[in-house]
Amino acid sequence: MALLVEKNSAGREYKVKDMSQADFGRLEIELAEVEMPGLMASRTEPPVLIETLTALGAEVRWCSCNIFSTQDHAAAAIARDSAAVFAWKGETLQEYWWCTERALDWGPGGGPDLIVDDGGDATLLIHEGVKAEELYEKTGQVPDPSSTDNQEFQLVLTIIRDGLKSDPKRYHKMKDRLVGVSEETTTGVKRLYQMQATGTLLFPAINVNDSVTKSKFDNLYGCRHSLPDGLMRATDVMIAGKVSVVCGYGDVGKGCAAALKQAGSRVIVTEIDPICALQALMEGLQVLPLEDVVSEADIFVTTTGNKDIIMVDHMRKMKNNAIVCNIGHFDNEIDMHGLETYPGVKRITIKPQTDRWVFPETKTGIIVLAEGRLMNLGCATGHPSFVMSCSFTNQVIAQLELWNERKSGKYEKKVYVLPKHLDEKVAALHLGKLGAKLTKLSKDQADYISVPVEGPYKPAHYRY
Amino acid sequence: MALLVEKNSAGREYKVKDMSQADFGRLEIELAEVEMPGLMASRTEPPVLIETLTALGAEVRWCSCNIFSTQDHAAAAIARDSAAVFAWKGETLQEYWWCTERALDWGPGGGPDLIVDDGGDATLLIHEGVKAEELYEKTGQVPDPSSTDNQEFQLVLTIIRDGLKSDPKRYHKMKDRLVGVSEETTTGVKRLYQMQATGTLLFPAINVNDSVTKSKFDNLYGCRHSLPDGLMRATDVMIAGKVSVVCGYGDVGKGCAAALKQAGSRVIVTEIDPICALQALMEGLQVLPLEDVVSEADIFVTTTGNKDIIMVDHMRKMKNNAIVCNIGHFDNEIDMHGLETYPGVKRITIKPQTDRWVFPETKTGIIVLAEGRLMNLGCATGHPSFVMSCSFTNQVIAQLELWNERKSGKYEKKVYVLPKHLDEKVAALHLGKLGAKLTKLSKDQADYISVPVEGPYKPAHYRY
């Protein structure tokens, strides 16, 4: 795909897969709106994520956070109607970083006031850019992509190096303009806290990942929905009767294990943390190391957020047509490198995102989904709109908070979580759609348990 | 689509959507084989449904039983490699009956020895054909399509009328040659029993629909799998938190209600039968008439096998974007006619099989899946292979039984259920794949409960 920016009829820049799908995308967006009560309720107050920001006069530029996760028709609809979009399903890594750079490229002197980040890559690019510009100013030295083994980071350094030539102050101007970022992933938030710890964070950041209405919904309920969806779309396998191994029993693992158990699978959990292991046992799940069960299970799901969970040596021992997939986040949970380089291994693509890998010794094969990347994005359509409504409503509320307080000095160059009353507000915005009615606390009762009548109702450490 | 028979490189006839998908279809068939242990185990003994019959020297001609249920790539693979195929997804009714006629058309003097039927349409065509030929012979009168209001039956009569001209003994020759039929649907079986009752059944029939390994698996476990699959593929809706109404709590309804409940939906059941209603209550489900809940639910599923379940007057009162679908069998469970002819109603096709119908008074719309036909076939891929393996293994065993006994006189022109020990055999063929090991009865124990050591273990009326 030639990396050239195109322009829609209104002159707005974009690069999407197929603009002719814009009508289809628009219909699905309209469907989703009904499923996103929190976000729609926010529209009257805090405006909706992309379209409402646009409607309010904001200029939005959008790229994807994942090379497989874009729904092309939705991207086309937004590109045609509302925002500058640089995203398509199946980007190469180089295309991905080109898109990220485009999203930040508001022309000379321009730049975003706020970043809605999802994984922290936009934030990373700016921080690395500023670092490189400082070094360049001091020493004239430009970034050297060959200084790192990390293939992806080589691309980042290349982009920055090439940009330095045209504008050696580009990222400085960007960070000066930026009011702040709100970030919604574990990975992105972890990077932010590291930058805070080392004193290198360049602007205020709100961690919306740790809102209850984000973390539990995105991880637990979202994956409970989208794991079986991805499995069924990719393989049509009957889940009932199968033996499944869920690696990790955090929120994502809990959601996956619940979905598989409910669908009639026998579920085995692997865990390093004794507390999570005990929780698995209390739900009737077996807890064993992968080695003990690798040759008897039918479905393997990684959910750990760690690396090197299912190695090629595990995969060799699996049953014929065992399904191996990752919904954890990092694409190195499954040893794809080991698999790809295994001598004599044969890859048969059944359909996009569904590959059968046949080992030469046994002639048996395993099915790997989404090339080891997030299977719910690669094989299905990611989380359902209702879950995204919870996450995005957190984002919108965080963005508004940053903007409204941009001159008050309330937010320093630190990482903040959303206050609990806003977390409760996100939940409240989603109740009506589901027909729920809350009970009202009396003043007397509120005093009795020492909370305000209008909340927040729980201490910060409450686990839900 | 012009209705012309094509020929593959081996000269075998076919009519499929796109022959270039044959490789894709072949890969998915190979996947499915691993999931069909009963059918594969049958291969050494009784040969597999299509391909093994072919491999054994049988000549197979295949049409679909439903205008939406064909997977085009699978059809292409079979057409290229194994059998004469006349089927594609999205046939018109006329095309459907043309395909059925083609599947029975073995050229002059030819015809099938056995029929594997699924819905009874092939059997119906032959019976109606024979009836018409008799009348024609006696009176010279040909069938008059305008004699019936039923649009589909008009097509049947037209086909027979047109055939009479070229060969007035075609269906007589066919029925004379036929050893028997095995039928796997409730609808088809019902017709068979009606023909048996009126003495018009023309050849022996085995009812495999009422094998436990067919009825419970196809209905209960199959729908438990494919209902959420269809919902998710068609709408991406979050099932958790939604209110669902399942009309009917037979095996299909039980599977649907279980799937929805497990996915986190609150489920309300409608029932006419007090025993099934009490079963629903015992599972914590609410039992109410549709009228009482029509305006508060988000998802409506018909599973009754009856007609006129969800009428347009119900649909008018539903919430905006309520989802309405049928997984029961008959396409008149939902009042599609009433919907289509509702004054001022507007149909917006979001994607194939997913339509939003907007009522003029309220401007709100409902989402109807698969045009009111079976949503698991229309919006997803039907039952998973493992379930089909149970059903098809029953078919194969029935076909073998008919063939092996074709000269023994064991089977008269009546309807027979498969004997229980064969039903148990189908189950036994599926256990190993799931890692199960049976306990063996001792002679002493078998005597104690008065059953043979090798089974069958239950009386005929046992309910499982």
Next chain:
Amino acid sequence: MALLVEKNSAGREYKVKDMSQADFGRLEIELAEVEMPGLMASRTEPPVLIETLTALGAEVRWCSCNIFSTQDHAAAAIARDSAAVFAWKGETLQEYWWCTERALDWGPGGGPDLIVDDGGDATLLIHEGVKAEELYEKTGQVPDPSSTDNQEFQLVLTIIRDGLKSDPKRYHKMKDRLVGVSEETTTGVKRLYQMQATGTLLFPAINVNDSVTKSKFDNLYGCRHSLPDGLMRATDVMIAGKVSVVCGYGDVGKGCAAALKQAGSRVIVTEIDPICALQALMEGLQVLPLEDVVSEADIFVTTTGNKDIIMVDHMRKMKNNAIVCNIGHFDNEIDMHGLETYPGVKRITIKPQTDRWVFPETKTGIIVLAEGRLMNLGCATGHPSFVMSCSFTNQVIAQLELWNERKSGKYEKKVYVLPKHLDEKVAALHLGKLGAKLTKLSKDQADYISVPVEGPYKPAHYRY
């Protein structure tokens, strides 16, 4: 306990544990009445099982069907207020048969018109009595208890032998008077069918065991409730996290496995029947022989209705404090004889019905509930009233049917199941209490599926 018949203030005979508990019993009966909507609804039409029969002028004599199942306070209340009662918790086998004889003893020339049987022991006693009287009349020979090894049958023969001396026509007079019996257990029904097959059945019998509202409720829902109840009352063990083995996956096993799984246990099923095994797999349960899991499980439950399921050699290999119990029906599912006679075994009674048996080699012990008899009766209070309401309503309807048709000749000396419309009626009588409302079939719809508008709605072989 001296076996003397006592008389209450109204002169009615009884023998119960403690008449002072009558008030407590009355309160619990009143509680139960609210939970027995079917039976209470029957009161206006067909009268309630004991008390309403009494109120209508019938004279009822009652004994227990199980040496452990009597609730002494309930027995006291009935004995004081309504019927002649001969029953207490913890009868010896001798006391049990004495009670059975008392219940049939209406004085010289008297006897029951109808029997409500539960296990078939009253029916057995009459049939054996008649047989012995015939032999005695012909040959003067009396039954010889030493002719059998079966300890319980020795008691039966003793009772009959002793009775022959005082009245050699006692059981003949009884059977002549008897209009019929209704029987509600699998065991009792099996005996009835055997007598029908050999032509020895002496009076009409209605099999209420195979009503759906009896068999599914008593077995599936009843045990799902009372298994965890019995486990918790007897041992207070945490079910969550434990490994349970359920021997048998019929209706009782299905109820037990569901209860244990839902409480957070990992459940393994043993089965001889491949269909039931496949059903277990479809619910995510593991299916293995007992031998494979005997040393890793914490809880063992027999539900088979067969003998020799858990042998002392199994028990020796179990973990310390493994719990072993039976809810199947026959008290020989667990090898109590092998356990009791194991050399050096030590029995420690923790509390009544809860024994720890310590093996001499390992010094580890297992916990056996209710001495291997039905643990839900021995350790808890049996099925809840709502379930019993379903069963008893079937009994009442059957008794009324027998009585109403006593002169019509409708019922011969055969075994009959209740017609389906009466089965549906039992269910219907229980819906209102649970807030359910049925949907009404239109005439048009009824015709379409070929059933009467008012039911029955399903064919006889329907499996529910």
Next chain:
Amino acid sequence: MALLVEKNSAGREYKVKDMSQADFGRLEIELAEVEMPGLMASRTEPPVLIETLTALGAEVRWCSCNIFSTQDHAAAAIARDSAAVFAWKGETLQEYWWCTERALDWGPGGGPDLIVDDGGDATLLIHEGVKAEELYEKTGQVPDPSSTDNQEFQLVLTIIRDGLKSDPKRYHKMKDRLVGVSEETTTGVKRLYQMQATGTLLFPAINVNDSVTKSKFDNLYGCRHSLPDGLMRATDVMIAGKVSVVCGYGDVGKGCAAALKQAGSRVIVTEIDPICALQALMEGLQVLPLEDVVSEADIFVTTTGNKDIIMVDHMRKMKNNAIVCNIGHFDNEIDMHGLETYPGVKRITIKPQTDRWVFPETKTGIIVLAEGRLMNLGCATGHPSFVMSCSFTNQVIAQLELWNERKSGKYEKKVYVLPKHLDEKVAALHLGKLGAKLTKLSKDQADYISVPVEGPYKPAHYRY
């Protein structure tokens, strides 16, 4: 019951219900030991709660934390064998405080070194005692019970007043000796934090209530087990098919709702907190205010930790024999005062802890369990041993930590939570019993996610 201290054969003081039950209690303690792997594992390291402390040379004095929660036979066994015990089931409030005082009464000059508290009443008594002694020393003024309306606090003041006369420095000597307290209830911990906030805390305190292995297990898993246990023992009601209302959806409510749903009940939740409400919806539960459902539900359970949840005006509108119970903690969740003083209301005690209250207008009654106090303690046996093992192991580890650090100055007069690695240790001690095996983190993986190989594995705010 005359309040006189008795002495066992070893001269140890006690006051229990019935010392003859000691053998029964001992057997049940031995059973429980097998179910308390964490506590037994602690025995080699940190000694077991009562008996191991005793065995190690500690002198333990024990009272109950709740007037209904003592199991008399267990108390007898401990009193006979190991510790000074002052506790029986069914104490009056006066007896309760007398027992508390006795537990702290080590004779002149004596007193505890450490307190294992459960509800904070022992800690309260000492703090109030010290306050009163200070005032008395300054002003000669003694506490005036009539100065408060709170009946229970009147008893506390009376005890302190009476004690002042004999020893005006008693509580000062006690607090000087005390190394610290570990507290395991929400209520007790709340009081501790309030004392910390006002600077009045007299000694270090460890909050074990907020360990994950305490809070989730005691609240969520414990109540999931003991709610149905209490319901079944008290009423034998069939839970399946019933409509239940769970007031509050915190951890206790989540456990109760899960148990009721799994048992086949339809569950409605009341909530004030929108986040918890949304969690309930995601599990398929309905969320409505009590007013909307009060007349249609069969079972009502309060779990809020707040007061005035079910008022007498609600109870009047309930169905006949609706069951009302509390498992939340505070005994004022149900308006017992309003019920008791309702004009013309009639209380019928069915059995201890199970009362039917009949309203004069309707003559219908409701069933109240445990007089509105904790029904799992009053009607069943509280949490199962396995859950208590988790809680108590936290206590033991906290006590050891306090004792080991008594001279190090590590703990000031503040409230501390147990460090996460000890929380994980408690979990780890319970895995083996359930057959679980953990996965080991490699050094490389540990570095990758920035945790130590041996844990702790999660940040403090992790929600599990």
